[in-house]
Amino acid sequence: MPTVLHQALLIAAKDTRIFFKDRFAVGFSFLFPFLFVIGFTLALSGQGPDDSPLTITVSSQEETEAGETLMAGMIAESPLTIRQLDYDEALAQVESGDLDGFVSFPVGFTQALTEGRPATLEVVTGGGSAESAAALRSFADHVAGELAAVQNTYSALSLLGEAGQADLDAIDWSAALGSRDYAIRFEVETVGEVGPFNASNFTLPGYLTMFVFFAAAMSAEAIARERQTNTLERLMSNGTRREAIVLGKFIGASYRGVAQLAVMWTVGIVAFDIDLGASPAAVIVISALMVLASSAFGLLLASLVSSVRAAATAGVLASLTLAPLGGCWWPLFITPQWMQSLAKITPHGWANTGFNKLMLFGAEFGDVTQEMAALLLFGVAFLAFALWRFRLTAS
Amino acid sequence: MTAAQDFLTASSLHKAFDGAQAVDGVSFTIRQGEIFGLLGPNGAGKTTTIRMLSTVLQADAGDVTIGGFSVGRQGDEVRRLIGVCPQELALYPELSASDNMIFFGRMAGLSGREAKAAARQNLETVGLADRAKDKVDKFSGGMKRRVNIAIALMNRPRMLFLDEPTVGIDPQSRNHIFETVESLRDGGMTVLYTTHYMEEADRLCDRIGIMDHGRLISLGAPRELKARIGDPDQVTLESVFLDLTGRSLRD
Numbered sequence: 001m002p003t004v005l006h007q008a009l010l011i012a013a014k015d016t017r018i019f020f021k022d023r024f025a026v027g028f029s030f031l032f033p034f035l036f037v038i039g040f041t042l043a044l045s046g047q048g049p050d051d052s053p054l055t056i057t058v059s060s061q062e063e064t065e066a067g068e069t070l071m072a073g074m075i076a077e078s079p080l081t082i083r084q085l086d087y088d089e090a091l092a093q094v095e096s097g098d099l100d101g102f103v104s105f106p107v108g109f110t111q112a113l114t115e116g117r118p119a120t121l122e123v124v125t126g127g128g129s130a131e132s133a134a135a136l137r138s139f140a141d142h143v144a145g146e147l148a149a150v151q152n153t154y155s156a157l158s159l160l161g162e163a164g165q166a167d168l169d170a171i172d173w174s175a176a177l178g179s180r181d182y183a184i185r186f187e188v189e190t191v192g193e194v195g196p197f198n199a200s201n202f203t204l205p206g207y208l209t210m211f212v213f214f215a216a217a218m219s220a221e222a223i224a225r226e227r228q229t230n231t232l233e234r235l236m237s238n239g240t241r242r243e244a245i246v247l248g249k250f251i252g253a254s255y256r257g258v259a260q261l262a263v264m265w266t267v268g269i270v271a272f273d274i275d276l277g278a279s280p281a282a283v284i285v286i287s288a289l290m291v292l293a294s295s296a297f298g299l300l301l302a303s304l305v306s307s308v309r310a311a312a313t314a315g316v317l318a319s320l321t322l323a324p325l326g327g328c329w330w331p332l333f334i335t336p337q338w339m340q341s342l343a344k345i346t347p348h349g350w351a352n353t354g355f356n357k358l359m360l361f362g363a364e365f366g367d368v369t370q371e372m373a374a375l376l377l378f379g380v381a382f383l384a385f386a387l388w389r390f391r392l393t394a395s
Numbered sequence: 396m397t398a399a400q401d402f403l404t405a406s407s408l409h410k411a412f413d414g415a416q417a418v419d420g421v422s423f424t425i426r427q428g429e430i431f432g433l434l435g436p437n438g439a440g441k442t443t444t445i446r447m448l449s450t451v452l453q454a455d456a457g458d459v460t461i462g463g464f465s466v467g468r469q470g471d472e473v474r475r476l477i478g479v480c481p482q483e484l485a486l487y488p489e490l491s492a493s494d495n496m497i498f499f500g501r502m503a504g505l506s507g508r509e510a511k512a513a514a515r516q517n518l519e520t521v522g523l524a525d526r527a528k529d530k531v532d533k534f535s536g537g538m539k540r541r542v543n544i545a546i547a548l549m550n551r552p553r554m555l556f557l558d559e560p561t562v563g564i565d566p567q568s569r570n571h572i573f574e575t576v577e578s579l580r581d582g583g584m585t586v587l588y589t590t591h592y593m594e595e596a597d598r599l600c601d602r603i604g605i606m607d608h609g610r611l612i613s614l615g616a617p618r619e620l621k622a623r624i625g626d627p628d629q630v631t632l633e634s635v636f637l638d639l640t641g642r643s644l645r646d
Contacts, residue, residue: 014487017490229484231487233485234499239475
């Protein structure tokens with residue numbers, strides 16, 4: 001009689017062959033995940049840090065030289081991007097929704113300023129973004145504050161009789177506006193070339209984890225079907241050991257999982273430009289341990305169910321429950337603490353935490369040994385249970 | 396007949412499931428080179444008996460020897476001597492007939508080359524050599540049944556267990572299976588055959604055991620069994636069966 005390992009490898013090879021003859025199973029395991037990855041990557045692209053400067057639209061209704069000088073000073077000295085528009089055009093854009101709002105300098109603004117009279121700065125906002133409206137108000141406050149300081153200085157000098165009648169054109173507006181720091185400063189430090197945020201770095205590992213476990217869960221259905229058709233019992237009467245059958249099913253599921261890994265990581269790197277982080281070796285080890293845990297999970301499910309229908313239902317339910325719980329659909333680190341704690345009861349959670357640490361937060365191999373140990377523990381526990389409870393017959 | 400010619404000996408076999416006695420003290424022998432029919436209504440205990448004889452199920456009590464080896468203590472040796480064709484189509488429809496047979500042959504310990512040769516030969520035996528490369532999924536019910544039998548022959552067994560091998564197939568396929576079984580017997584193979592078709596048992600079997608409620612209630616050659624209730628040339632095996640097991644429905 002062949003050894004247990006030899007029999008197990010023959011079973012694994014046969015199962016793998018059957019799997020690759022099933023177009024639906026292949027499509028589901030290898031192509032379907034990419035639909036999710038593409039969809040969610042597109043949905044999440046554009047999120048995250050954006051270092052483009054804030055643009056403020058301003059409009060001056062003054063036609064005096066002082067007004068033009070004031071505007072030129074703002075545009076030249078402001079750390080923000082100032083865009084100047086004609087008042088009517090700006091108003092039309094706000095009304096049409098193309099512009100969230102703008103700051104307007106009305107007729108006589110600079111005149112009132114130099115004469116020490118109250119001057120009105122107009123902030124026009126539409127019904128759009130609340131953030132844009134707040135930014136405009138903040139900008140207007142700042143301008144008003146700066147100009148009030150200039151006005152006070154000018155008034156003081158006038159009272160002292162040193163300036164006499166003011167010459168509006170003599171005031172250096174650009175210096176007045178630009179010589180002092182803004183109350184709130186934005187400092188953007190760019191180290192090296194910073195590319196746009198790549199959502200695939202967490203969508204791909206998440207859906208890889210989900211579909212590796214999903215495919216393994218589907219293997220429970222195949223095992224239940226073999227029980228029903230008595231092929232497992234036939235193998236027994238043929239001299240095949242029970243352990244060889246369990247091990248063969250485990251190895252077969254692992255082959256398929258490794259194939260999924262190879263395809264998804266390769267396509268991920270080539271087509272989605274994913275970054276495996278500082279330790280690609282750790283990503284590979286986590287992936288391999290995740291496959292072992294998923295293969296054992298499939299056997300565990302097969303050990304718990306007694307019919308093909310029950311296996312199919314349990315497989316889908318388990319996959320669709322554990323995937324979101326384990327952070328396959330969204331990064332765990334954005335979820336509340338209680339969800340992060342709950343994720344630890346799933347192998348998915350440990351796998352995704354490991355992938356996120358490595359691919360998003362620059363972790364090294366040594367930083368994810370806990371995740372590796374947890375996945376190994378899940379795999380061993382599932383396999384031990386399967387060896388204990390695995391049945392070869394439906395009855 | 397001497398005891399030395401008995402290839403299988405079952406002694407006081409017992410098996411219970413959840414307190415219900417499925418097999419209750421069954422004893423019989425099967426001689427080398429004979430086709431032994433095991434008949435009985437549904438739930439009589441035929442399949443449970445076959446599962447115990449073929450090492451898949453452990454008996455609660457009693458013992459079986461096949462070819463001189465104890466099923467309970469020398470399972471590996473027994474498995475080398477037997478081929479089992481279960482009632483279900485226990486094969487992989489996604490694979491070709493040839494691949495199915497090679498797989499089961501290799502699991503039984505044949506090398507790749509031996510398994511290929513045995514697959515060719517056995518497909519020839521069941522008349523499917525020209526369909527060797529076709530997927531079993533595309534086969535008719537009768538062809539699948541023949542592949543099911545051919546797989547049981549892969550380890551060149553000396554004894555074949557056929558559990559209702561002709562269920563749900565057309566007369567041509569059934570006849571082909573009869574011819575196959577007879578040619579195997581003529582080649583010296585011992586066969587245990589279960590069926591619900593009495594004319595089938597009458598044609599094929601050298602001796603017949605009738606089971607009911609887990610017990611073996613009658614045993615003998617078809618003509619002997621018929622003679623117990625009348626003229627063996629007039630009485631059918633079905634009459635004997637109904638006389639012994641009653642006419643009440645069992646399902």
